[in-house]
Amino acid sequence: MAGAGEGTGRVTAQLPILQVVVPLLAAPICAVLRHGRAAAWLAVLASWSVLAIALALLGQVMAGGVVSYHIGDWVPPIGIEYRVDIVNAWVLVIVASIGAVVTPYSVASVEHEIASRRIPLFYAAYLLCLSGLLGITITGDMFNVFVFLEISSLSAYALISLGRPRRALTAAYRYLIMGSVGATFIVIGIGLLYVMTGSLNMADLAGLLPGVWDSRTVKVAYGFLGVGICLKLALFPLHLWLPNAYAFAPSPVTAFMASTATKVAVYMLLRFFLSIFGAAFSFDVMALDRVLLPLALVAVVSMSLVAIFQVDVKRLLAYSSVAQIGYMILGLSFASITGLTATLLHLFNHALMKGALFMALGCVVYRIGSVHIDAMAGLGKRMPWTMAAFVVGGLSLVGVPLTVGFISKWYLILGALEKGGPWIAVAVLVLVTSVMALVYVWRVVEAAYLREFSGDEPTGEAPLSLLAPTWVLVAANLYFGIDAVRTAGVARQAAEVLMAGIGS
Amino acid sequence: MSIELLLALSLAVPAAGTLLILLLRKSPNAREAASLVTAGALFAIVLRIYGVVSTGERPELVLAEPIRGIPIALEAEPLGVLFALIASFLWIVTTMYSIGYMRGHHEKNQTRFYVFFAFAIASVMGVAFAGNVFTLFVFYEILSLTTFPLVTHAGTDAARRAGRVYLGILFGTSIAFQLLAIVWTYAVAGTLDFQAGGILDGRLAGIAVPVLLGLFVFGIGKAAVMPFHRWLPAAMVAPTPVSALLHAVAVVKAGVFSVLKISVYVFGIDFLAGAGASVWLMWAAAATIILGSLVAFTKDNLKARLAYSTVSQLSYVVLGAMLANSWGVIGSGLHILMHAFGKITLFFCAGAIMVAAHKSEVSQLKGLGRTMPVTFGAFFIGTLSIVGLPPTGGSWSKWFLGVGSLEAGQVGLMAVLMVSSLLSLAYLMEIPLKGFFQKPDEPPHHEGIHEGPKWSLVAIVTTAVACLALFLYPEPFYRLMTMVAGS
Numbered sequence: 001m002a003g004a005g006e007g008t009g010r011v012t013a014q015l016p017i018l019q020v021v022v023p024l025l026a027a028p029i030c031a032v033l034r035h036g037r038a039a040a041w042l043a044v045l046a047s048w049s050v051l052a053i054a055l056a057l058l059g060q061v062m063a064g065g066v067v068s069y070h071i072g073d074w075v076p077p078i079g080i081e082y083r084v085d086i087v088n089a090w091v092l093v094i095v096a097s098i099g100a101v102v103t104p105y106s107v108a109s110v111e112h113e114i115a116s117r118r119i120p121l122f123y124a125a126y127l128l129c130l131s132g133l134l135g136i137t138i139t140g141d142m143f144n145v146f147v148f149l150e151i152s153s154l155s156a157y158a159l160i161s162l163g164r165p166r167r168a169l170t171a172a173y174r175y176l177i178m179g180s181v182g183a184t185f186i187v188i189g190i191g192l193l194y195v196m197t198g199s200l201n202m203a204d205l206a207g208l209l210p211g212v213w214d215s216r217t218v219k220v221a222y223g224f225l226g227v228g229i230c231l232k233l234a235l236f237p238l239h240l241w242l243p244n245a246y247a248f249a250p251s252p253v254t255a256f257m258a259s260t261a262t263k264v265a266v267y268m269l270l271r272f273f274l275s276i277f278g279a280a281f282s283f284d285v286m287a288l289d290r291v292l293l294p295l296a297l298v299a300v301v302s303m304s305l306v307a308i309f310q311v312d313v314k315r316l317l318a319y320s321s322v323a324q325i326g327y328m329i330l331g332l333s334f335a336s337i338t339g340l341t342a343t344l345l346h347l348f349n350h351a352l353m354k355g356a357l358f359m360a361l362g363c364v365v366y367r368i369g370s371v372h373i374d375a376m377a378g379l380g381k382r383m384p385w386t387m388a389a390f391v392v393g394g395l396s397l398v399g400v401p402l403t404v405g406f407i408s409k410w411y412l413i414l415g416a417l418e419k420g421g422p423w424i425a426v427a428v429l430v431l432v433t434s435v436m437a438l439v440y441v442w443r444v445v446e447a448a449y450l451r452e453f454s455g456d457e458p459t460g461e462a463p464l465s466l467l468a469p470t471w472v473l474v475a476a477n478l479y480f481g482i483d484a485v486r487t488a489g490v491a492r493q494a495a496e497v498l499m500a501g502i503g504s
Numbered sequence: 505m506s507i508e509l510l511l512a513l514s515l516a517v518p519a520a521g522t523l524l525i526l527l528l529r530k531s532p533n534a535r536e537a538a539s540l541v542t543a544g545a546l547f548a549i550v551l552r553i554y555g556v557v558s559t560g561e562r563p564e565l566v567l568a569e570p571i572r573g574i575p576i577a578l579e580a581e582p583l584g585v586l587f588a589l590i591a592s593f594l595w596i597v598t599t600m601y602s603i604g605y606m607r608g609h610h611e612k613n614q615t616r617f618y619v620f621f622a623f624a625i626a627s628v629m630g631v632a633f634a635g636n637v638f639t640l641f642v643f644y645e646i647l648s649l650t651t652f653p654l655v656t657h658a659g660t661d662a663a664r665r666a667g668r669v670y671l672g673i674l675f676g677t678s679i680a681f682q683l684l685a686i687v688w689t690y691a692v693a694g695t696l697d698f699q700a701g702g703i704l705d706g707r708l709a710g711i712a713v714p715v716l717l718g719l720f721v722f723g724i725g726k727a728a729v730m731p732f733h734r735w736l737p738a739a740m741v742a743p744t745p746v747s748a749l750l751h752a753v754a755v756v757k758a759g760v761f762s763v764l765k766i767s768v769y770v771f772g773i774d775f776l777a778g779a780g781a782s783v784w785l786m787w788a789a790a791a792t793i794i795l796g797s798l799v800a801f802t803k804d805n806l807k808a809r810l811a812y813s814t815v816s817q818l819s820y821v822v823l824g825a826m827l828a829n830s831w832g833v834i835g836s837g838l839h840i841l842m843h844a845f846g847k848i849t850l851f852f853c854a855g856a857i858m859v860a861a862h863k864s865e866v867s868q869l870k871g872l873g874r875t876m877p878v879t880f881g882a883f884f885i886g887t888l889s890i891v892g893l894p895p896t897g898g899s900w901s902k903w904f905l906g907v908g909s910l911e912a913g914q915v916g917l918m919a920v921l922m923v924s925s926l927l928s929l930a931y932l933m934e935i936p937l938k939g940f941f942q943k944p945d946e947p948p949h950h951e952g953i954h955e956g957p958k959w960s961l962v963a964i965v966t967t968a969v970a971c972l973a974l975f976l977y978p979e980p981f982y983r984l985m986t987m988v989a990g991s
Contacts, residue, residue: 399679400649401642402570410571410687417691427687431680438675442668450656450664484570 016069016082027127036119040107043123047103054096058089077201083140087494091267098259105469106252128155142200160249171244178241185228192221233265236299239322246318251362259351274498293333299326304436313371334415340495342411349404356393356473363462378453394441396477403481507563511578518626529615543596550592579635582987588632598749604957608859623650631758637696648674654746669738682723702772713781726759730792737811744855752847760821767825776828786826790920792819797927827908830989835904837985842897846889849967853883856956873939880939882968887932889971897974
């Protein structure tokens with residue numbers, strides 16, 4: 001901190017806690033504000049400061065290594081520690097960037113889709129969800145993970161139930177049941193680990209666990225954690241809550257959740273199984289790679305196939321999300337640096353592409369009120385900017401060069417080919433499913449550009465307040481597709497840290 | 505002006521042309537003038553690049569670096585220059601032709617047509633000057649995307665179905681096979697740069713070599729090697745200028761050009777010949793040559809017949825590359841040139857017949873040669889060039905391909921070439937013969953001469969004369985190809 005003023009030095013040191021506290025405190029203020037617009041702008045302000053903090057943290061970590069923050073100055077492992085290394089700094093940036101783009105987008109979208117008296121409550125739940133996700137990512141304490149997981153999940157159930165179709169309620173209820181089962185599994189796993197080691201601090205656990213590797217309790221804990229987290233990240237066949245939840249939630253909620261919630265769950269999986277249990281234990285003892293590989297492949301193939309036959313475009317993209325999560329888990333199952341790099345890159349890249357796509361759909365909902373594929377016929381002429389955004393996002397999903405989707409595919413295939421032998425078949429499957437993505441994306445594009453508009457009332461382009469944030473993400477899809485050296489560099493560094501374990 | 509700047513301009517000029525066309529959309533004359541000026545400027549730029557490259561220089565330009573070690577880079581080398589010369593010159597001619605055709609045919613959305621046309625040419629320049637396999641792939645995909653609106657231009661159900669086949673096959677093969685081949689190449693070679701003599705020698709051996717080459721050849725769907733040729737006949741729903749420039753020249757030649765370039769600069773012909781990796785693909789190409797000709801026979805629709813003829817002729821180029829000797833490579837490169845001029849003439853004629861006489865089927869053409877003598881005369885010259893008879897340029901490429909086959913010890917392929925020439929003579933010569941020597945079924949609507957629009961006629965005569973001129977002056981192109989084959 002030499003050179004910096006004492007004041008700024010203090011603030012910089014407090015960044016880890018501010019990352020969570022800023023949205024956490026803004027949430028109740030939103031709830032008591034009676035005015036929807038005021039709550040909206042407070043939320044925008046909070047989300048932008050969150051992004052600034054996340055970027056600053058990434059900068060700190062890249063410059064000086066791990067940042068450790070002791071809450072209330074209680075020294076870990078007794079006290080709660082927030083611990084930021086390159087891995088979670090990266091995930092924080094992903095979550096915060098999506099938050100910073102979706103929040104201003106939600107201003108107009110929410111006014112259109114949610115009753116005005118509920119708008120302040122919407123922003124309260126939204127900010128709680130954001131702080132929950134950030135909390136899971138930043139904390140170095142196992143029980144703290146569970147606490148933030150519940151904060152983010154409960155607020156997510158509320159957000160989904162705000163969707164206009166009545167079926168949003170059943171979708172939210174289903175998510176609540178399955179999410180609670182998942183959370184319970186996770187807390188049981190954490191409890192068992194506590195019984196065995198007497199510690200909840202991640203770094204501490206990583207040191208203590210090798211001593212009790214042989215214990216059946218630890219293996220059972222591993223299983224509970226695995227199933228619980230896979231429920232949260234919607235890994236096939238534990239994905240059943242996701243399509244309805246995404247399809248019926250309000251547009252900004254879908255855009256936000258699809259780009260962040262599952263990504264944070266993937267982060268949890270990586271953090272727990274690679275950092276805490278260690279890559280050696282996961283891959284050599286528990287055969288994590290051999291368990292995840294078939295699930296990931298089935299997820300990618302079957303869900304891409306299901307997506308092809310959807311007529312509701314939001315649900316189509318929801319199934320595509322389950323398939324894309326399959327790609328992330330596939331990268332992990334390679335158990336190699338390149339594979340993990342692909343996983344971590346795809347966390348970011350998929351957030352960008354799905355965010356852009358769901359936001360474009362939100363624009364369509366704003367004007368047409370439906371995202372049925374027939375309702376979207378002829379939209380290419382009526383909403384040129386919206387549909388152009390959809391096309392770019394869709395091409396990115398397919399993995400066309402010059403988009404971020406290509407970069408993910410590149411590392412994924414490279415990872416498979418590096419392993420050689422039968423893994424070439426995996427590379428082929430990745431490519432075949434890309435072609436399937438082309439099919440489902442192109443169905444929408446064709447409807448929009450090559451069919452005549454069927455509605456009778458004239459429809460115009462979506463307002464700028466929706467288009468501008470959408471195009472920010474579209475531009476990011478292109479920018480990070482043309483210049484991926486930096487993102488791939490961070491992802492690779494993070495992959496190396498994960499494979500090495502938390503101690504080093 | 506620095507040569508690197510010229511390389512950038514070869515992409516930037518047609519791209520900027522689209523803006524100009526958009527700005528001038530209110531006045532069709534100004535819009536078409538903008539198209540012509542852009543095309544002329546591009547050709548001048550490519551000529552300058554040719555001047556430099558023919559002295560042995562290899563200018564390079566890095567545009568971006570998406571993945572470390574894999575830049576998007578342009579590099580001018582003789583084969584790319586040959587392709588760029590063909591595409592940019594024929595763009596001028598096609599623009600003239602389009603002016604007559606699009607107005608004479610009362611097509612809608614003409615501005616969109618010219619805009620995407622210019623975009624497509626920009627991507628073709630990217631393909632021609634790609635400095636590594638990745639860059640080639642990028643522009644190859646952009647070319648598929650920018651030509652899609654041209655194929656579906658009519659907006660009808662048939663156009664939509666055709667568009668689906670078009671994009672499905674081109675994207676499908678490029679993602680499923682070509683991308684796999686590219687990542688594989690990178691994984692074993694550690695680079696994707698085009699280098700004289702190839703980058704794979706000593707790094708790949710055994711069965712992997714023919715498999716990788718097969719992934720490239722079939723992954724480049726634009727080369728239309730069977731069974732991935734269906735997109736080409738489907739694309740014929742597009743307006744005729746699109747069929748003429750893109751689906752007889754720019755797009756399909758981008759495909760076979762990629763196959764040739766990858767064979768020479770990624771595998772290297774010596775490595776291919778040594779490994780015997782390309783033998784099975786020679787026969788895949790030979791099968792396409794024969795089958796394409798046979799299918800062409802069955803088509804009464806003129807454009808469909810020309811499309812299958814193109815499928816067949818494209819595999820000549822693939823075959824030349826697979827022969828893996830310098831005669832084959834020279835013949836292959838020259839065939840890109842000769843077939844381009846021959847086939848574009850035929851398509852121009854087909855479009856002129858459609859505009860002037862509203863005929864699209866071969867069986868309707870009886871006696872039409874008497875009312876459209878110039879068009880049918882040009883069709884005759886184009887046919888000679890496709891078949892490979894003197895005094896047209898097509899005889900040179902057939903000659904070198906034949907020599908290459910014998911050099912490779914494949915007498916069977918020589919027979920395939922001969923049989924296919926006879927077949928194409930039969931199914932193409934039928935058209936001028938019908939036109940000139942048969943009596944029309946019904947009296948013609950027009951007395952005396954009634955040719956197509958005059959802008960179109962200028963284009964037809966230009967390319968037909970070029971077919972003849974290339975017989976007398978193949979020298980500069982032959983020299984370019986010897987530089988490729990010798991490197």
